[in-house]
Amino acid sequence: MTGVAAARTPPQPNVPTQRPEPFCDVVMKGGITSGVVYPHAVCELAAAYRLRNVGGTSAGAIAAAAAAAAEYGRATGGYDELADLPTWIGTDGNLANLFQPQKTTCRLHALLLAAISHKRGKPLWIGLAAARQFFFTMLLGALPGAALVYLAIRDGRGALEIAAIAGGIVIACGGAVLTVAARAAWIATRHVASNKLGLCSGMPGHRSKHLALTPWLADLIDGAAGRTHGEDDEPLTFGHLWAGPEGDPAAADPDAPWMRLEMMTTNVTNHRAERWPSASREYFFSPQEFRELFPERVVRWMIANPPPFDAQPARTRRQQLRRQQLLPLRPLPHPADLPVIVATRMSLSFPVLLSAVPLWRVDFSRKANQDAAAACQAWLGQNAAEWDAAAEDDERRQALAGARPRVKSERCWFSDGGISSNFPVHFFDTLLPGHPTVGLNLRDFHPDGERSDDEAENVWMPDRHNAGILDWWYRFDDDLVGFLGNVVRTMQNRVDDAQMRAAGYRDRVVHVSLTDTEGGMNLKMDPKVIQALTARGRAAGQRLVARFGAPVVDPGDLSWDDHRWVRLRIALLAMSDALGTLAQGYVAAPTAPALDFVDLLSGPAPPKPTSYEMNAQQRAKADALMKGVQGLVAELEAMPGSLAADAPAPPPALRPVAQDPAPKSKVVEVPDD
Numbered sequence: 001m002t003g004v005a006a007a008r009t010p011p012q013p014n015v016p017t018q019r020p021e022p023f024c025d026v027v028m029k030g031g032i033t034s035g036v037v038y039p040h041a042v043c044e045l046a047a048a049y050r051l052r053n054v055g056g057t058s059a060g061a062i063a064a065a066a067a068a069a070a071e072y073g074r075a076t077g078g079y080d081e082l083a084d085l086p087t088w089i090g091t092d093g094n095l096a097n098l099f100q101p102q103k104t105t106c107r108l109h110a111l112l113l114a115a116i117s118h119k120r121g122k123p124l125w126i127g128l129a130a131a132r133q134f135f136f137t138m139l140l141g142a143l144p145g146a147a148l149v150y151l152a153i154r155d156g157r158g159a160l161e162i163a164a165i166a167g168g169i170v171i172a173c174g175g176a177v178l179t180v181a182a183r184a185a186w187i188a189t190r191h192v193a194s195n196k197l198g199l200c201s202g203m204p205g206h207r208s209k210h211l212a213l214t215p216w217l218a219d220l221i222d223g224a225a226g227r228t229h230g231e232d233d234e235p236l237t238f239g240h241l242w243a244g245p246e247g248d249p250a251a252a253d254p255d256a257p258w259m260r261l262e263m264m265t266t267n268v269t270n271h272r273a274e275r276w277p278s279a280s281r282e283y284f285f286s287p288q289e290f291r292e293l294f295p296e297r298v299v300r301w302m303i304a305n306p307p308p309f310d311a312q313p314a315r316t317r318r319q320q321l322r323r324q325q326l327l328p329l330r331p332l333p334h335p336a337d338l339p340v341i342v343a344t345r346m347s348l349s350f351p352v353l354l355s356a357v358p359l360w361r362v363d364f365s366r367k368a369n370q371d372a373a374a375a376c377q378a379w380l381g382q383n384a385a386e387w388d389a390a391a392e393d394d395e396r397r398q399a400l401a402g403a404r405p406r407v408k409s410e411r412c413w414f415s416d417g418g419i420s421s422n423f424p425v426h427f428f429d430t431l432l433p434g435h436p437t438v439g440l441n442l443r444d445f446h447p448d449g450e451r452s453d454d455e456a457e458n459v460w461m462p463d464r465h466n467a468g469i470l471d472w473w474y475r476f477d478d479d480l481v482g483f484l485g486n487v488v489r490t491m492q493n494r495v496d497d498a499q500m501r502a503a504g505y506r507d508r509v510v511h512v513s514l515t516d517t518e519g520g521m522n523l524k525m526d527p528k529v530i531q532a533l534t535a536r537g538r539a540a541g542q543r544l545v546a547r548f549g550a551p552v553v554d555p556g557d558l559s560w561d562d563h564r565w566v567r568l569r570i571a572l573l574a575m576s577d578a579l580g581t582l583a584q585g586y587v588a589a590p591t592a593p594a595l596d597f598v599d600l601l602s603g604p605a606p607p608k609p610t611s612y613e614m615n616a617q618q619r620a621k622a623d624a625l626m627k628g629v630q631g632l633v634a635e636l637e638a639m640p641g642s643l644a645a646d647a648p649a650p651p652p653a654l655r656p657v658a659q660d661p662a663p664k665s666k667v668v669e670v671p672d673d
Contacts (some may be wrong), residue, residue, distance in 0.1 A: 024049030030058025034519025044541025100205025141179025145172025239336030503648030
């Protein structure tokens with residue numbers, strides 16, 4: 001049982017168990033508890049579309065994982081689990097109970113709850129929480145001032161007595177505050193750090209009898225997918241989603257998946273926004289550390305399913321030796337075998353509230369690691385037979401690996417995906433879409449708008465082409481705290497916000513407005529608030545279905561056909577500009593002494609760079625491409641008119657952007673001898 005079914009009520013959305021024909025992609029923004037908006041929004045979409053690609057960040061990653069699992073298990077009632085989720089969250093304080101502190105961090109957690117649960121009289125509530133959690137510390141800090149008050153009452157006279165009493169009270173209060181602050185800071189620097197940089201690990205906390213976040217979420221994902229989740233059952237993996245309910249995860253092709261689920265996480269150590277599941281880095285994990293963050297069945301699965309070795313024997317030996325040397329660390333499974341719960345938990349590591357997730361890598365920019373790797377490679381080249389002969393002898397291989405120079409692995413800390421991209425609206429995008437990719441955004445109410453009792457009025461979506469293009473204002477009170485908060489939010493959201501306002505994007509994003517008492521860090525939301533947010537989510541889903549699924553009444557309306565027309569205009573303009581720039585740069589003479597591009601590609605003799613060498617076929621194809629581009633650009637320039645006239649604004653641009661390699665199939669093709 002996932003814990004959701006315990007509070008089961010008839011689901012309000014009517015989601016058919018038979019999959020609709022049309023596809024739809026959905027991307028969801030992060031927002032901690034604001035994620036309660038998403039379940040019914042997704043259910044409304046699922047009533048009209050089969051979800052093909054699902055993505056999100058932070059709380060949006062929770063919803064994305066649950067939505068993907070529900071689509072996978074649609075035939076067995078997967079969307080019932082999703083539809084019942086808000087009811088369970090709003091019952092008996094279940095939402096707050098998911099975030100359970102460990103014994104060493106429970107007092108700071110109580111202070112945090114006091115700070116975020118009360119909008120009025122916050123200092124008073126924090127003070128009361130501090131008195132409960134740090135009574136003796138507070139008493140010790142107040143002791144000097146209390147002693148002064150006592151002496152003043154006992155021995156003082158007149159005005160001096162009154163002044164001494166007042167001074168003693170001030171000293172007592174100040175001392176209590178300072179000692180509590182010092183004690184809290186000591187706990188934060190010592191115990192929060194040792195708890196993987198968070199107040200809550202996501203696993204069961206100190207003396208708690210309630211479901212904890214990560215086990216609950218793991219069971220929810222598996223339950224929605226129609227899978228059992230006992231101690232010996234395998235978790236839902238990305239390979240299951242790629243293959244589909246009737247497919248074989250071992251043979252799943254990530255280039256042609258039944259469903260694609262992706263989420264953003266932030267590698268704080270390397271300053272990287274990483275899109276998971278990822279195949280761009282060789283990561284290892286510590287089973288001991290992961291047992292503090294994930295259910296045992298998940299960790300056992302990961303240990304039992306290391307990634308396959310390379311097809312090339314020499315590379316296989318290097319991988320075998322490195323894995324042997326890095327024990328007790330284990331290699332992270334191939335993306336096809338990676339449990340969905342692991343990537344989801346990495347994306348939702350709300351800073352400080354939830355522990356970060358540590359993975360391990362070797363820094364090959366360090367000379368010591370380069371030398372060790374080179375020495376191991378040289379030894380394997382000379383002793384391949386000896387290494388292969390020890391394949392069935394673990395002790396012998398341990399001895400051989402232990403005698404070689406060892407590379408050093410280091411932790412990479414992964415935290416909330418919202419740190420680097422809180423609304424990855426660019427997920428699943430193509431130049432010319434074949435099915436809708438919609439976005440669900442969360443934001444404050446507009447200053448000119450007020451919260452309505454009709455929750456559908458608290459949801460907004462552009463209804464004309466020039467709507468949604470203006471900047472959104474994030475005002476603050478011109479104080480230092482507000483300024484620093486907006487600095488952080490700018491770093492988080494500047495790219496996403498700009499993309500969301502672009503033509504071809506803004507018409508497919510629905511905005512759900514929230515007050516400062518709804519969502520966010522409000523862990524103790526009233527059930528009525530959760531019901532209101534759920535209704536808003538349902539209205540948002542209905543708005544998207546009406547935009548892209550309903551018949552067009554007026555050709556001037558925003559619609560699926562209109563969206564495709566806008567995307568075509570954007571693509572044509574961007575391509576014509578990019579091709580013109582390419583053709584012009586290809587024939588332009590370099591300003592510094594150098595070969596021009598024509599000579600670099602197909603010209604005669606002077607010595608040319610040999611890096612990334614092309615073979616004859618590649619050079620012929622590249623030459624034909626450039627001649628075709630030049631001819632096409634010349635033909636377009638000779639024609640009257642401009643594609644930029646009356647084009648969607650702001651103007652689009654094509655530019656190279658670094659991308660991580662996409663996950664590949666885990667099936668290893670062994671080369672012929």
